[in-house]
């Protein structure tokens with residue numbers, strides 16, 4: 001078989017028909033046995049890889065052109081375009097472990113499709129404590145992040161935004177080794193002491209989709225659609241006063257969590273050719289692998305990744321998991337979004353235990369845009385759509401009653417889909433459109449097409465109280481399911497139903513907040529049921545931050561000609577950089593803390609109550625479980641002084657991987673010891689037990705980072721039907737840095753429960769260590785055998 005291909009190829013090579021031969025070429029990953037890259041420069045490594053390719057390629061030129069990427073840290077090998085025969089030939093060579101076709105794994109950015117825009121207020125600030133003194137303290141102690149470099153793996157940056165000004169910033173940290181790569185509309189003049197580096201990765205994209213169409217995206221680190229600009233400014237944007245725009249909804253100072261931190265931009269995600277922009281971007285595995293590889297080589301301290309795979313994926317199939325482990329090995333903190341596939345279970349991205357996995361929740365701010373009914377009732381709504389048209393009372397009509405003849409439930413009647421509304425029945429009216437099928441913004445376009453004045457987006461039962469505050473093209477507001485029923489009833493029972501859309505206003509201090517976003521991905525973790533994920537939640541709903549001056553704020557390029565400098569986005573893409581910023585400040589304050597220590601500090605100090613003092617709720621209004629919020633809502637100020645930490649080293653992760661028999665698959669040469677610790681013994685600041693058979697004993701170690709002489713007592717709020725105890729139940733410390741071991745025993749409290757078993761039903765509780773100054777909190781999730 002291989003020979004046939006080879007012959008065909010050779011034959012074709014003699015003819016001017018190279019293309020047919022190139023067709024047989026695919027992207028392969030070639031891995032070597034021993035990683036001797038340690039001290040080598042990238043150039044030396046490339047030369048070595050090239051020399052291998054030279055052995056299988058006809059010409060020097062061909063060998064050079066076929067090498068897509070040489071990797072140093074994340075993977076011991078290279079990516080190249082090879083024919084099956086060349087691959088086969090390479091795989092026989094000494095030192096080569098394997099040659100595999102690179103799977104077409106396509107990752108995507110973790111935003112919802114609700115692109116929004118409005119002003120900003122303080123709830124954007126990650127330091128939510130009301131006392132400015134303590135906030136100043138954390139920021140000041142962390143020097144606003146000025147010595148810390150954050151690597152953004154995303155789709156680029158809009159460097160001209162005021163948020164990336166370097167005014168008054170000190171020199172670039174000396175350890176920085178990165179570059180400012182030239183490209184379309186981007187050169188070294190676009191880097192400064194804020195954006196200290198910028199690179200882009202296109203080989204994987206082009207090997208799948210062909211040459212980048214430059215009308216879709218810039219062939220450079222410049223961000224076209226806004227996502228990377230938004231996430232970067234959430235982490236490290238400078239203070240920009242009066243950052244409101246369009247409609248002047250709210251105004252305030254836009255500022256990132258670590259305003260003096262340095263940004264290193266790695267663009268690995270690109271627009272998909274031929275698809276509407278709001279379908280998102282794509283990030284291929286070999287591009288991501290190289291982006292993270294370079295970030296490690298360049299000397300970043302924290303890596304922020306608001307990207308994931310659409311379904312849960314095993315560590316050894318996941319470039320984010322694999323390359324993050326190599327980053328953590330170099331003491332780099334890796335923060336990732338949990339995904340927007342909620343609220344269903346098993347929907348998590350990025351669950352590896354060496355990553356900080358972040359869910360998304362609301363802030364205490366709403367954009368209230370009510371509907372006034374002619375019978376005197378006001379219906380609450382949400383919108384960030386500015387409109388200046390005369391907002392008088394207008395006829396209100398159900399979409400179902402305003403459609404062309406022949407539109408039935410088979411055509412999704414009631415949803416205001418394209419070409420369903422009859423202009424005769426809609427002209428000048430307000431239309432009630434159902435949410436659930438079709439894009440929310442596109443419904444407005446359909447109402448506009450049919451000559452309607454505005455519309456009301458009615459939630460269906462599943463969305464319930466989850467209100468999307470959108471930036472529509474026509475006057476519009478969104479209402480809950482309950483209010484949708486009221487409106488339907490009003491229309492049915494009124495002879496001439498009329499309504500008035502009242503303009504939106506920003507309301508602060510709304511309660512309860514935070515509460516989990518409907519879209520935030522949920523546990524249980526099915527990649528490894530011994531690890532509870534996500535780790536934490538942070539603001540990810542209606543977050544204002546910088547934008548490109550290129551694409552419209554809703555990313556519907558064809559329709560949206562509006563240009564904005566600041567925009568509102570929702571998604572775990574937005575919550576992830578909040579936690580990245582907190583990690584920057586913690587790293588600055590505690591330079592010796594490991595990535596695990598930083599995660600532990602954030603998790604054990606997280607808040608579990610909202611601004612009403614009650615447990616944080618989810619979209620149903622019930623208390624959120626750790627499968628939605630992890631340890632709770634991040635609380636950076638408290639995290640700076642956690643008292644105790646649950647530390648873990650690179651070696652601990654190797655032992656953990658030995659247990660899963662994955663060291664080899666994850667390309668790590670390591671001799672697993674015997675006997676091995678249990679996978680649930682990884683020193684993690686939370687516990688998940690899948691299918692507990694009566695009782696389980698779990699080992700943990702805490703390190704004192706608080707007062708030298710301190711005594712911590714054990715407390716537990718066990719899951720229903722279980723008991724939790726710790727041995728010992730008092731931990732005494734005499735100095736900082738001292739470690740104490742203990743075991744947690746989780747036991748079923750009634751034996752007969754086994755018969756009621758449902759291994760998918762989890763029960764939740766907490767345990768904590770407390771001294772006079774700290775509460776070191778850990779969630780526990782248990783299911784029966």
Ligand SMILES: *[C@@H]1O[C@H](CO)[C@@H](O)[C@H](O)[C@H]1NC(C)=O
Pocket residue numbers: 055056088089090092093
């Ligand atoms: C690879 O190809 C070269 C030349 O085409 C040949 O000399 C060599 O033996 C081949 N190696 C393997 C392992 O097949």
Ligand SMILES: *[C@@H]1O[C@H](CO)[C@@H](O)[C@H](O)[C@H]1NC(C)=O
Pocket residue numbers: 130131132133
């Ligand atoms: C904020 O800081 C100022 C000046 O340091 C101080 O006077 C004021 O009391 C602080 N406000 C709060 C709420 O702590």
Ligand SMILES: *[C@@H]1O[C@H](CO)[C@@H](O)[C@H](O)[C@H]1NC(C)=O
Pocket residue numbers: 182187188
């Ligand atoms: C990048 O572009 C600038 C001019 O825009 C040029 O001076 C510089 O040499 C270029 N750098 C590289 C590495 O090509």
Ligand SMILES: *[C@@H]1O[C@H](CO)[C@@H](O)[C@H](O)[C@H]1NC(C)=O
Pocket residue numbers: 213214215216
């Ligand atoms: C690039 O995209 C634009 C807009 O979609 C299209 O008009 C153009 O033909 C494309 N160019 C190429 C070379 O495919």
Ligand SMILES: *[C@@H]1O[C@H](CO)[C@@H](O)[C@H](O)[C@H]1NC(C)=O
Pocket residue numbers: 241242251
């Ligand atoms: C911000 O806007 C307000 C009102 O539009 C104005 O009074 C104020 O001077 C502006 N502040 C800055 C710093 O531009």
Ligand SMILES: *[C@@H]1O[C@H](CO)[C@@H](O)[C@H](O)[C@H]1NC(C)=O
Pocket residue numbers: 372373374375376502
């Ligand atoms: C609602 O409409 C009534 C008239 O039906 C009017 O008196 C009232 O002011 C309106 N409410 C608001 C908040 O505009």
Ligand SMILES: *[C@@H]1O[C@H](CO)[C@@H](O)[C@H](O)[C@H]1NC(C)=O
Pocket residue numbers: 406407408410411
């Ligand atoms: C609506 O659905 C019916 C039945 O599937 C189909 O015959 C009709 O063409 C559809 N109409 C439109 C406008 O899509």
Ligand SMILES: *[C@@H]1O[C@H](CO)[C@@H](O)[C@H](O)[C@H]1NC(C)=O
Pocket residue numbers: 435436437460461462463
């Ligand atoms: C609401 O819409 C969503 C999205 O289409 C759908 O998954 C869900 O089943 C709908 N709920 C109801 C009760 O119709």
Ligand SMILES: *[C@@H]1O[C@H](CO)[C@@H](O)[C@H](O)[C@H]1NC(C)=O
Pocket residue numbers: 488489492
């Ligand atoms: C309203 O009227 C429609 C028919 O126009 C009917 O299908 C629906 O059940 C009615 N809803 C209520 C809540 O009365």
Ligand SMILES: *[C@@H]1O[C@H](CO)[C@@H](O)[C@H](O)[C@H]1NC(C)=O
Pocket residue numbers: 373375376377486487489490491493
């Ligand atoms: C107006 O109509 C709504 C919906 O039918 C109803 O809930 C409300 O009670 C009515 N208000 C008055 C004052 O009749």
Ligand SMILES: *[C@@H]1O[C@H](CO)[C@@H](O)[C@H](O)[C@H]1NC(C)=O
Pocket residue numbers: 316660661662665
């Ligand atoms: C390791 O990878 C091989 C090949 O892909 C696969 O067959 C095996 O199941 C993997 N091992 C584990 C423990 O997942």
Ligand SMILES: *[C@@H]1O[C@H](CO)[C@@H](O)[C@H](O)[C@H]1NC(C)=O
Pocket residue numbers: 693694785
């Ligand atoms: C559960 O534990 C008991 C003893 O503790 C043992 O006899 C039994 O086989 C275990 N069940 C399973 C399914 O492992």
